[in-house]
Amino acid sequence: MKHLLSTEGLDRDTATALLDTADELKRTLLGREVRKLPTLRGRTVITMFYENSTRTRVSFELAGKWMSADVVNVSAGGSSVGKGESLRDTVLTLSAAGADCVIVRHPASGAAQRLAAWLADTPTSVVNAGDGMHEHPTQALLDAATLRERLGPLEGRRVVIVGDVLHSRVARSNVHLLTTLGAEVVLVGPPTLVPTALTSWLESNRVRVSFDLDAELPTADAVMMLRVQAERMHGAFFPSAREYSISYGLNAARAALLPEHAVVMHPGPMLRGMEIADSVADAANSAIVEQVRNGVHVRMAVLYHLLAAQSPAGEVA
Amino acid sequence: MAPRTRGATGPAERELLSAGDVARTVARIAHQIIEKTAVGSSEPTPVLLGIPTRGAPLAARLAERITEFSGTQVPYGSIDVTLYRDDLRRRPPRPLELTQLPEGGIEDRIVILVDDVLFSGRTIRSALDALRDIGRPRAVQLAVLVDRGHRELPIRADYVGKNVPTSRREEVAVLLSEVDDRDAVLLRAAADESGGER
Numbered sequence: 001m002k003h004l005l006s007t008e009g010l011d012r013d014t015a016t017a018l019l020d021t022a023d024e025l026k027r028t029l030l031g032r033e034v035r036k037l038p039t040l041r042g043r044t045v046i047t048m049f050y051e052n053s054t055r056t057r058v059s060f061e062l063a064g065k066w067m068s069a070d071v072v073n074v075s076a077g078g079s080s081v082g083k084g085e086s087l088r089d090t091v092l093t094l095s096a097a098g099a100d101c102v103i104v105r106h107p108a109s110g111a112a113q114r115l116a117a118w119l120a121d122t123p124t125s126v127v128n129a130g131d132g133m134h135e136h137p138t139q140a141l142l143d144a145a146t147l148r149e150r151l152g153p154l155e156g157r158r159v160v161i162v163g164d165v166l167h168s169r170v171a172r173s174n175v176h177l178l179t180t181l182g183a184e185v186v187l188v189g190p191p192t193l194v195p196t197a198l199t200s201w202l203e204s205n206r207v208r209v210s211f212d213l214d215a216e217l218p219t220a221d222a223v224m225m226l227r228v229q230a231e232r233m234h235g236a237f238f239p240s241a242r243e244y245s246i247s248y249g250l251n252a253a254r255a256a257l258l259p260e261h262a263v264v265m266h267p268g269p270m271l272r273g274m275e276i277a278d279s280v281a282d283a284a285n286s287a288i289v290e291q292v293r294n295g296v297h298v299r300m301a302v303l304y305h306l307l308a309a310q311s312p313a314g315e316v317a
Numbered sequence: 318m319a320p321r322t323r324g325a326t327g328p329a330e331r332e333l334l335s336a337g338d339v340a341r342t343v344a345r346i347a348h349q350i351i352e353k354t355a356v357g358s359s360e361p362t363p364v365l366l367g368i369p370t371r372g373a374p375l376a377a378r379l380a381e382r383i384t385e386f387s388g389t390q391v392p393y394g395s396i397d398v399t400l401y402r403d404d405l406r407r408r409p410p411r412p413l414e415l416t417q418l419p420e421g422g423i424e425d426r427i428v429i430l431v432d433d434v435l436f437s438g439r440t441i442r443s444a445l446d447a448l449r450d451i452g453r454p455r456a457v458q459l460a461v462l463v464d465r466g467h468r469e470l471p472i473r474a475d476y477v478g479k480n481v482p483t484s485r486r487e488e489v490a491v492l493l494s495e496v497d498d499r500d501a502v503l504l505r506a507a508a509d510e511s512g513g514e515r
Binding site: 017034 | 397400
């Protein structure tokens with residue numbers, strides 16, 4: 001595996017290997033005074049974020065540093081991107097400077113794929129840390145890791161994904177990964193925020209669409225709340241935040257409909273009060289903090305699988 | 318003596334230790350550990366850490382024997398060294414194996430690393446590096462079922478089940494019933510130069 005661009009097309013064995021590695025890394029580092037492994041010594045990882053991020057960027061940086069890689073952060077604001085340098089020139093520059101891996105977040109869907117194509121003749125790996133409305137594969141992996149931790153194997157489990165499915169790369173990546181791992185996915189949201197061209201997903205028989213959240217909660221093994229992505233909405237998708245919250249927000253009364261074992265998740269950042277109530281987000285069955293913790297281990301696993309055996313940048317692979 | 322070859326079609330293979338030999342060897346090492354680390358006296362009991370895959374069940378067997386012979390419970394666990402190996406770049410990424418430290422940890426204890434075959438010594442070096450990140454043992458010792466020579470580092474074992482002079486072209490395969498279908502130690506003519514060390 002050279003790049004991690006999407007969970008679509010990620011086969012079950014590879015996905016399981018990544019999750020197993022993440023589990024072992026978590027166990028290995030648990031309770032240690034020194035959270036440092038020498039595995040990626042001498043590797044250079046560059047994060048390239050063209051969109052805001054707290055947890056994804058920090059956890060990639062920690063993942064690299066905990067495995068002794070050198071991590072450099074490039075942000076669109078402070079780099080030559082501000083002078084008008086193209087994405088292609090920027091990434092070729094980073095590769096030439098010695099990046100073994102470029103981690104990219106970009107507002108354009110498909111940006112990571114383009115980067116991988118431009119870097120085809122170099123040994124530099126690309127990890128997609130979120131491209132527009134397309135995919136966010138490491139988020140789906142950390143969600144799956146969290147679900148496995150709480151529920152055991154995902155075969156036959158039902159995960160309800162709620163909210164702004166249309167604009168959500170998290171939802172897209174999760175649909176592909178969770179169904180690959182044998183789970184069933186129910187997409188719930190206002191009709192304006194559920195994509196219309198779902199036929200290929202629905203054909204798999206593992207994905208279903210519903211507009212009634214209350215009806216889906218009693219049979220859910222997990223409910224994943226999505227952020228309403230106001231920055232990607234150019235038009236009126238729902239009348240008001242209050243109305244959205246009444247129909248699709250996870251308040252305490254709704255959370256009470258969930259079975260006892262069900263896990264509440266949110267990829268963050270949360271809009272408390274609108275998408276999810278405070279009491280629900282901080283309840284015992286909420287895995288939201290655990291998701292962040294697992295994010296570091298999952299990203300360590302991804303870097304390990306991509307970089308441990310790769311020849312250093314500059315040498316012919 | 319067992320025949321050197323199995324037949325014209327099978328690979329050349331010789332049994333170095335039978336299932337009974339393996340059991341006797343483990344028992345002998347257990348006695349040696351009891352004597353050398355004074356298990357059962359006022360000294361703190363040693364901690365056995367097996368290196369996966371086959372070092373881990375060996376550590377468990379040794380701990381069981383030591384408890385049986387001395388009446389003292391000996392903590393044991395496993396330590397995966399994959400993340401500390403010096404040959405990661407040369408091979409495709411390997412799955413990680415179980416690291417499980419006994420409850421008391423290793424701080425200020427005598428740690429006995431347990432592995433099936435001692436060959437280049439690189440695995441043991443990786444294990445020493447891994448130990449350093451976990452804590453500071455009072456001393457580290459090494460127990461192996463087979464020492465086949467060809468050291469590439471200044472490392473030696475404190476407890477050796479059997480010394481086997483080998484050629485680099487040969488492969489020493491340790492079979493343990495926890496992982497394989499039976500207990501045995503075999504010497505094979507290897508196809509590649511890398512020998513038996515994984």
